[in-house]
Amino acid sequence: MHGPLLAWYDRNKRDLPWRRTRDPYAIWLSEVMLQQTQVATVIPYWERFLARFPTVKALAAAPLDDVLSGWKGLGYYTRARNLHRAAQEVVERFGGKFPATAEELITLPGFGRYTAGAVASIAFGEPAPIVDGNVARVLSRLFEVEGLPGDRDREATLWALATALVQGERPGDFNQALMEHGATTCRPESPLCLLCPVRDGCFAYRKGRVDELPPAKVRAAPRKLFLALAVWPHAGTLLFARRADKGLFGGLWELPAVEVEEETSEADATQRLSTTLGAALTLEGTLDSVRRQLTHRDLTLRLLRVSGGPRPTHSTAFQELRWCTPQEAEALGMSTAMQRALDAALGHGVMASEAPVAPAKKAPGRGRKATER
């Protein structure tokens, strides 16, 4: 099946930007961005990021804030943090020369077995195996591998198969052929078996089990999470805070937030924010909540417009505090959820409703008039 699949790949592969380069750094970047993320989403991010950080040395030398800003909106932000750390290790441990073997690569932050094998095979031609979601699905069907995703025996079988299959011509292209086949033909729903180049050897196809392999993974119901956000305008700025490195949205900026319960009153939430920020806050009004559905979280952001003092510049509850104009805030690493909340606040005229500071600044035109309730 090695030959037919490779031939199919040569005829049918998509023209993706990272397939036009042999730069290990650029290929690595694509692999990290593609983790749990769809190709169409990654393409513009990859091009922008590469223009901003053209080499591993440039990335290593950049401030983490710039890296997180470049990752803004892509999700799984630990990837950006690990990418940055790994770039610095490439410079320090390997003299800026990208390590060429899976064995070395896997010692870098953010490199697991998959990413190490992908970079080693695609960028350096090492016959290193990979098993991602696509490959797992393709091999499960071809060889009728049983077991749920995550099952130890199943994973071991898949890696053993991938290891055996990648020995041969053009290991990087073969690995990509496996993935490409899984992404476009041997896809999860309604696979296109009539177009499959290796149908004759597929056990699941012969037995009519294509639709039942592999079994879908069981997913826990998302838990609810309520955050109360302080929308605190002053002199054309808003207060922003940097979250802890670990956990949800780690290291990203936000409108200062505290976790609350669904039934927590606005007054109590304001009090919690006062304590957290070390300031006496007055609730001036509320804005519509912003809801976001994450894989594991059902997120509700409750926006509280507040005033008060003294205005803090640091806090024990946050890594860092900063008063930023809306324009300055655009350069902060921020989750999409928080970006939506910020856009909502600005769109409702929270800057304009502030007592004007001479000379009066115009609120950014976000469309809607203030409809504060």
Add this chain to the structure above:
DNA sequence: AAATCGTGGGA
């Protein structure tokens, strides 16, 4: 080793 970590697109 089961849980955690985001997002946008498609059904």
Add this chain to the structure above:
DNA sequence: TTCCCAAGATT
């Protein structure tokens, strides 16, 4: 609207 989930790594 709601649900599902895609080129995984980390603890």
